Amino acid sequence: MKHVAILAAAIFAVSALPAIGQTASGTKSQPPSDEIVHMRQEIAAARKTYDTKVGEAKKVYDEAKAAAAKERDAAISAARANAHQKKS
Known part of the structure; x- marks a missing residue:
């Protein structure tokens, strides 16, 4: 059960990374x-x-x-x- 919780946390953390990267790069780019x-x-x-x-x-x-x-x-x-x- 402990392994499932760690695996779920890791998957959640990895899936959140692209969203964080998109918002950070979107604010820095200028026309x-x-x-x-x-x-x-x-x-x-x-x-x-x-x-x-x-x-x-x-x-x-x-x-x-x-x-x-x-x-x-x-x-x-x-x-x-x-x-x-x-x-x-």
């Missing part, structure tokens, strides 16, 4: 202020600007890389053509 919202909007705008600039830079890089590859390929073709002409 976001306008300053926080404004700060997050500025951060989002800064990230968007950064992403745009990086995208533009990547495009320029890809174009320059393609032009360099074209020059390399032309030089390789010319070198191979000269090598074949010397053998003949």
